[in-house]
Amino acid sequence: MPDATGLELIARAVRAEVGDEAVVDTSYFREQATLEVAPARVHDVIAYLRDAEEPWDTLMSVHGCDYMPEEPRLGIHYELLAMDRVDRLRVKTRVGVDDPHVPTVVDVFAGANFHEREVYDMFGVHFDGHPDMRRLLMPEDYEGYPQRRDFPLGGEPVIFTFNEGKFPRWYD
Amino acid sequence: MEVTRTKVDDMRVRQLKAQQMLRGELAGKDLEEFVEERLLFTTLETAQNWARKNCLFPLGFGLACCAIEMITVIGSPRNDLARFGAEAIRFTPRQADLLILSGRVSIKMAPIIRRLYDQMLEPKWVIAMGACSSTAGMFSNYAVVQGADKFLPIDIYVPGCPPRPEALIYGIMKLQDKIMGTPDMGWRERYNAYGTEEKPETAIAPEAELA
Numbered sequence: 448m449p450d451a452t453g454l455e456l457i458a459r460a461v462r463a464e465v466g467d468e469a470v471v472d473t474s475y476f477r478e479q480a481t482l483e484v485a486p487a488r489v490h491d492v493i494a495y496l497r498d499a500e501e502p503w504d505t506l507m508s509v510h511g512c513d514y515m516p517e518e519p520r521l522g523i524h525y526e527l528l529a530m531d532r533v534d535r536l537r538v539k540t541r542v543g544v545d546d547p548h549v550p551t552v553v554d555v556f557a558g559a560n561f562h563e564r565e566v567y568d569m570f571g572v573h574f575d576g577h578p579d580m581r582r583l584l585m586p587e588d589y590e591g592y593p594q595r596r597d598f599p600l601g602g603e604p605v606i607f608t609f610n611e612g613k614f615p616r617w618y619d
Numbered sequence: 620m621e622v623t624r625t626k627v628d629d630m631r632v633r634q635l636k637a638q639q640m641l642r643g644e645l646a647g648k649d650l651e652e653f654v655e656e657r658l659l660f661t662t663l664e665t666a667q668n669w670a671r672k673n674c675l676f677p678l679g680f681g682l683a684c685c686a687i688e689m690i691t692v693i694g695s696p697r698n699d700l701a702r703f704g705a706e707a708i709r710f711t712p713r714q715a716d717l718l719i720l721s722g723r724v725s726i727k728m729a730p731i732i733r734r735l736y737d738q739m740l741e742p743k744w745v746i747a748m749g750a751c752s753s754t755a756g757m758f759s760n761y762a763v764v765q766g767a768d769k770f771l772p773i774d775i776y777v778p779g780c781p782p783r784p785e786a787l788i789y790g791i792m793k794l795q796d797k798i799m800g801t802p803d804m805g806w807r808e809r810y811n812a813y814g815t816e817e818k819p820e821t822a823i824a825p826e827a828e829l830a
Contacts, residue, residue, distance in 0.1 A: 585727065593761045600760055601762075602763075604756075
């Protein structure tokens with residue numbers, strides 16, 4: 448992990464190379480460095496970090512998160528790893544829940560393909576420019592994005608003696 | 620040895636009798652004795668069911684963690700399902716007649732299982748193995764079918780998470796009983812608990828409990 452100072456240096460370099468508006472925030476919490484970027488500039492930032500002077504050559508994971516009730520609700524995390532330095536950096540972006548769009552990073556890291564499809568499947572974030580933006584895990588005709596916090600949990604109530612009066616029985 | 624010699628003699632006598640019977644030389648009391656000794660009368664249905672229950676062909680089909688236990692039952696010599704005539708696994712539904720649902724059934728897998736079931740030849744049986752395929756178990760969520768009996772007729776439910784191999788073997792023996800047309804009540808018979816059924820007048824009314 449880069450320390451807090453190292454993170455600020457990275458943020459400064461990104462601001463200088465990609466654009467001043469690209470970096471929204473930095474946070475250093477429990478020895479984990481997070482660079483929060485604007486959703487429109489994610490692709491540029493990741494592409495810059497991969498080819499930077501101290502490169503982050505591996506994308507370990509892309510995952511989504513729902514921060515309800517915070518706004519904007521959805522977050523997308525990119526976990527970068529520098530194999531030779533054994534160093535990790537998290538790039539994070541936040542998008543609103545209505546019409547979430549983020550540029551894809553598949554052309555930078557080909558391995559992000561299925562990760563982005565999973566985030567689309569579970570959170571409904573559209574990755575612009577993705578070669579194959581379909582659901583990954585749920586059936587094709589599934590409606591809704593099940594990992595969002597406002598999605599109903601599903602399932603059936605289990606009937607025990609304490610709550611058997613509250614639910615209709617199978618023979619009723 | 621004396622014992623062996625009497626056995627050999629017996630066999631020789633039976634062979635000679637059979638020979639005489641085929642030649643038509645056996646008559647009267649001898650013929651009646653022979654028939655009584657050699658023939659077994661039953662109905663065609665019973666004989667058919669007996670043959671069916673002793674040559675079950677399970678489909679080689681695993682869904683989740685219960686499949687590990689299912690494989691140890693079907694495939695390993697320790698549990699030796701050949702004792703019950705169900706060890707010949709068929710990897711195509713066209714040749715199988717027993718489907719063991721070993722694991723949770725996700726909603727994406729359900730239509731595939733239904734198609735496999737439809738492709739199996741009649742008569743066919745289904746065992747729901749484990750808590751998940753019976754009632755979804757701990758997966759009370761959006762991704763898992765809440766009990767495989769939502770889309771399949773299921774003959775035997777084997778509880779457990781996962782069931783012990785002995786439990787699955789017991790389930791298969793129950794299925795054999797069912798194929799013979801003699802299903803029993805389950806645990807009431809096992810624990811000799813007849814007469815302990817809850818009577819309608821002693822049951823607590825749901826409204827009374829809510830109040």
